[in-house]
Amino acid sequence: MKTLIIVKEKDYEWLGPVFPGIHPLLLPICNKPFAEFLIDFSVLAGSEAIRFVSDGPLGDVEQYCENGNRWGIAISYGSILENDDLQMIIEKNQRYCVEEKVLIVSGYVFIQYDRQHDYKTLLASLPDGEFLSSNHGSLRLRGARPAVHETIDRVPLSLTGLDSLDVYYRLSMEILSYASSPYVLPGYNNEEYCHIGRNVVISKSSEIRKPVMIGNNVQIFEGSILGPGAVIGSNVIIDRECTVTDSIVLENTYIGEHLEVQNRIAAGNILIDPESGISIVMDDPHLLAGIKKTGSGKKVFQSFVHSIAALFLIALLLIPFLLLSPILILQGKWKRSKNSYYTSGARKPVTLTTTTIERKGILSTLAGAISLDRFTLLFSVFAGKLALIGSLPVVARHAGSMDLNTIESWYHAGVFSYAEAEDWPVNGGDTAIVERYFAVHGNPFLDISMTIKAFFNRIHETKTL
Amino acid sequence: MIISEKICNSISVITLQGTLDASTASTLKTFKPALAASSPIVIDFSRVDFLDSSGLGALVGIAREKRSKGGEVTLACLNNKVRKVFEITQAYKLFDIFDDVEAATLHAEKKQGHL
Known part of the structure; x- marks a missing residue:
């Protein structure tokens, strides 16, 4: 079957x-x-x-x-x-x-x-x-x-x-409270109502009250009380004098000292009431926080390579920029605007000054063809605000905090975009396809060649963004 | 890349063999049956061993053009490597994807109103 x-x-x-x-x-x-x-x-x-x-x-x-x-x-x-x-x-x-x-x-x-x-x-x-x-x-x-x-x-x-969250919570608590579980559950289980994962450090003065389930790589500090009815995920730290009862703590969560978690779901720095669905985002990392996984050096290397390439482009475009921009400003074909954009690095949108060149006449066409409209953005690469090549920057809809739901994990705003490099229509929804592709398959050196491709493809563009 | 065409259930089935990347995407883009007006096509991926963003771009381009003319592109027999590219890029949202060529042609035929 x-x-x-x-x-x-x-x-x-x-x-x-x-x-x-x-x-x-x-x-x-x-x-x-x-x-x-x-x-x-x-x-x-x-x-x-x-x-x-x-x-x-x-x-x-x-x-x-x-x-x-x-x-x-x-x-x-x-x-x-x-x-x-x-x-x-x-x-x-x-x-x-x-x-x-x-x-x-x-x-x-x-x-x-x-x-x-x-x-x-x-x-x-x-x-x-x-x-x-x-x-x-x-x-x-x-x-x-x-x-x-x-x-x-x-x-x-x-x-x-x-x-609903309520169903999820009740189901978890129900499964936890089965004596001889009808399901195979993870963790070491030498007595009923108690499952403990690998690499769990439990302080002598802490107390475990069944039923309880603890994941892998969990640290429980002195004076803490877990249970009854506690599901602790993997990579969790329960700090001193905490009480966790009838609650679910999802993985990669830090529960700060003296915190009492009762009938709640804790996920990173979010504390949720399962019944009402109301959630509170904790700003104080000493109370409740997400435990971040350490990133690889790939990102650091990538931003280093991008910065070097941006420096090269600045050197290449500096003289044309100094010569052409004042003329185009006087002609009214060089338009600058300030806007808030989402980038991958910051939770809050960053303000960027973008340039639009009206491609009418030889000089403005030339300026557009050699991407002078992107010249000032190249400096944002050094500040870590933008990648040299990535996704087209998305305008922040609301000034203030970032709407995380609208921005996907692969999104990383760039001076140039992969869609431009691959000659995909930049204003269509299809661009996300190519951006997702490079979010997975990209590497710093491929980014350089894609930037060159985008640079040359922009010569044929009839308008600037 | 080798591109061949056969007719199955009165639907044109384009079989690709080899690598669909920047160097071969243009061959597919200019392949006549792929671009013929409004007629639905099925693209058989069972012999494609590599697909990159350019190849994907060619497919999306063909699909968009077909749709604008009232046609449809159906994909069949994606192997794991190719399917993963569709997965990470979420390009699967643009196509009907079948695990069998005959089922794909029957679907294309139905959609075209042949049955």
Whole structure:
């Protein structure tokens, strides 16, 4: 048997603003990514292959699950479009679905099962069609032979739609409070109600009250009380005299001294009330903070190479700039404007002075062709505000704090853009495709050649930005 | 890169073989059946072993042009390497992607109103 797991972006759109940076399929439920629960159930159901299909990105899921070797099954991935119905999704995965019986899991639903039961036999006895459904998704079989009809009442099997923070919180607490868990949960578990991960340092004077679940690389300082009902993710520091009860602390979080966390979800520097969904962003890093992973030296090297290249371009364009800009200013063809732009480095938008050259006449055409409109922006490369080449700077919609939802992780504003280098229409939505490509495949030296390409491509441009 | 064309279920299937990058993207862009007005095409990627941003640009360009003429580009049999490029760039949002050429041609045919 095979399993086809269909998850659409609209099913989990509530999650993005709450836990930015966490793929919904990797959302930790009691320190175990959601996808692993789906995989576990598929394996219990007798599947030898699983395919995740989505109209959203699956890269993080693929990075985590890889080809499924870890579970002894074959995992593959597929893309669908937002409006595809089930029939279309099956057609798009025709080769995968054609020969064997397929268990289709659709929707962002948590399957509540018990690993002690025999789901393989149950599913073998069920006919084609939907056999379990909720408002948020369903389980169905396709390609099953008509067999003995069994009722599914004999075994525990139900669906919970993960449609709100409250459901997520209650589900996590429920799983935590199972004595003999029906699920395989991560961590060392020599007594009931207590799971402890690797490399956990617990101070002698701290207190652990069951049920509790602690991830890997966790430090619990003196006088802290964890539990009852605490799910602590990996890479978490619980500082002195803290109390964490009936709460979930997601990974890479620092809980400051003397803080009392009760009935809350802590994620980085955000503290959320699961019931109301109200969240508080903590500015004081001594209270609650995100633990940043150390970045590689690649970025430093990249900005160094960009700065050298920017210096070269400044030297190259300085004389034409000094000669042409005063003339064009006098002619009224050189227009400057100040605007706030998002860059990747700063949380707050930065103010940049951009130039527009009206390409009418020989001098202004020449100035535009040699990118003199970008000349002043080259100095921003030294300040670290812009990359030499990257995404086209996005104008900040609201002055003040950065709207993180509108800016994707790959975004890094540049003096030149990859879209210009690859000659993609810079004003179309397609530019994001090429920018995402180089966000992954780019390197400092490739950036130099792309800058040269963009520089020469701009000669043919009829207008400047 | 070798580009060949065959007709399957009355739909033109363009099979690409080799590398689709800056050096070969222009060959695809100028391949006549790919640009013919309004007729849907299926591009078979089963033999493509590399795709870069220029190749992707050619595909997006063809798709945009086809759509403006009322046609459609359907992709089939993306291997892991190619699929990853579509994944990281989110270009999959622009195309119908099938894991089987025949299913893709049937879909293209349906869409065109042949059935």
